[in-house]
Amino acid sequence: MTARLADTVTLLGDLIAFPTVSDLSNLDMIAYLAHRLEDAGAHVDIFHDESGHKANLFATIGPETDGGIVLSGHSDVVPVAFQDWASDPFHMIESNGKLYGRGACDMKGFIAAAAAMAPDFADKVGDRPVHFAFTYDEEVGCFGAQSLVKTLQEKQIRPAVAVIGEPTMMRIIEGHKGCYEYTTRFTGLAGHGSAPDRGVNAVEYAVRYVHRLLELKDALRARAPAGSRFDPPWTTINTGSLQGGVAHNVIASHAEIQWEMRPVQISDADYVKRDLTAYCEHTLLPAMRAVCPEAEIVTEVIGEVEGLEPTDINEAKQIMMELTGASAAELVPFGTEAGIFQSFGMSSVVCGPGSIDQAHKPDEYVSLDQLQQCLDMLERLGNKLAA
Numbered sequence: 001m002t003a004r005l006a007d008t009v010t011l012l013g014d015l016i017a018f019p020t021v022s023d024l025s026n027l028d029m030i031a032y033l034a035h036r037l038e039d040a041g042a043h044v045d046i047f048h049d050e051s052g053h054k055a056n057l058f059a060t061i062g063p064e065t066d067g068g069i070v071l072s073g074h075s076d077v078v079p080v081a082f083q084d085w086a087s088d089p090f091h092m093i094e095s096n097g098k099l100y101g102r103g104a105c106d107m108k109g110f111i112a113a114a115a116a117m118a119p120d121f122a123d124k125v126g127d128r129p130v131h132f133a134f135t136y137d138e139e140v141g142c143f144g145a146q147s148l149v150k151t152l153q154e155k156q157i158r159p160a161v162a163v164i165g166e167p168t169m170m171r172i173i174e175g176h177k178g179c180y181e182y183t184t185r186f187t188g189l190a191g192h193g194s195a196p197d198r199g200v201n202a203v204e205y206a207v208r209y210v211h212r213l214l215e216l217k218d219a220l221r222a223r224a225p226a227g228s229r230f231d232p233p234w235t236t237i238n239t240g241s242l243q244g245g246v247a248h249n250v251i252a253s254h255a256e257i258q259w260e261m262r263p264v265q266i267s268d269a270d271y272v273k274r275d276l277t278a279y280c281e282h283t284l285l286p287a288m289r290a291v292c293p294e295a296e297i298v299t300e301v302i303g304e305v306e307g308l309e310p311t312d313i314n315e316a317k318q319i320m321m322e323l324t325g326a327s328a329a330e331l332v333p334f335g336t337e338a339g340i341f342q343s344f345g346m347s348s349v350v351c352g353p354g355s356i357d358q359a360h361k362p363d364e365y366v367s368l369d370q371l372q373q374c375l376d377m378l379e380r381l382g383n384k385l386a387a
Helices: 003-016 027-039 104-116 118-124 143-154 202-221 266-289 315-324 338-343 368-386
Strands: 043-048 055-061 069-074 093-095 098-100 130-135 161-164 173-176 179-187 236-244 254-262 296-305 330-332 347-350 365-367
Touching: 003 027, 003 098, 003 104, 003 368, 027 043, 027 055, 027 104, 027 130, 043 143, 055 118, 055 143, 069 104, 069 143, 069 368, 098 104, 098 368, 104 118, 104 130, 104 365, 104 368, 118 368, 130 143, 143 338, 161 315, 161 338, 173 338, 179 202, 202 236, 202 254, 202 266, 254 266, 266 296, 315 347, 315 368, 338 347, 365 368
Parallel strands: 069 130, 069 161, 161 347, 173 330
Antiparallel strands: 043 055, 055 130, 093 098, 098 365, 173 347, 179 254, 179 296, 236 254
16 A cells, blocks of 8 residues: 555545534534645635534635636535444444445545645646635535535636546546426415315325426426437436325315426526426416415425536546546436536536445445545646646
8 A cells, every 4th residue: 555545544534533414514524624735735715604513615735826626525424324334434444445434435535535635736736726625515405515616706716627526436527417406385275175175285286286297307308408418318307205284084284395307408497497487376376375365385495506517628528538548528317516616617527436336325435446546646637737
């Protein structure tokens, strides 16, 4: 094991020990990384959320000028509750060339590798800076990254390239769909089940709403862009749950639908939202309010995360192909923060150690070989910056 890999392994063990599940604070991990990067000579800024319990970290090695390359990862991890782990998920275990622990591949492995390479970047960086962006709440809506790009815009910090180190087995990913999640709530009027015309059955109106979602789901197939490389090539809609009512013989006064869509293009998302708004305003609500003027349909936006759109010109892809030796880039079905950075004007790709197949599961791991491949790529990046 090389000294750099050994340092990365130690660092990863420290990061896994921070239980940064999304509903908990990430401040201790952010402070740890800030200290590590400052010791390497980075200029570090920490930006807290409104609660003060979470924060983004943005650090720069090299000149504080426009351009530069962002190495990005999210600090939060998914819960371990009700998962059967063979060992303590927040105590890293090494076995047979694999490092086990919550967040090992998703995505503290990449964060550890990037932070471990910071001293090397400091020795080699020329006139193009290297930035580190470590965010909060990716797993519950990418809220940290959305806040960070607004902060960068306000401070007029304009990086050119972003590499998001989600686990891809070090393959280069140039595209993925967006992920838009919603909860739609229906408020009707309760009553006795024997007199349905005297109440407003929220469950029945929720079912009509789901039927509209199914119609839109079919319509979106015809809107698939020509030559789309996504699988499936069209925007999808999924109804995750429908809950409501209290008993067999009571008109349901409340119902709730949890649903999502994964657009391949922003125009599809706009099309769906316009249609549903019109359907509620012109069809469902008038019928509900004819019986109960206080009836409501309210949709809460849980998260609207932009997809990563493949582009003909992508500096990030060209750089990563040079650094990894890959001859092509791919698309994936899962979402990342990459589209958020792209929307801010950066060319963006996803590339990091480990497999998405291990993410969110018990006994999550990243292999030593994958970490070494990531370190080799980052070392070549340092050499490129020094050229």
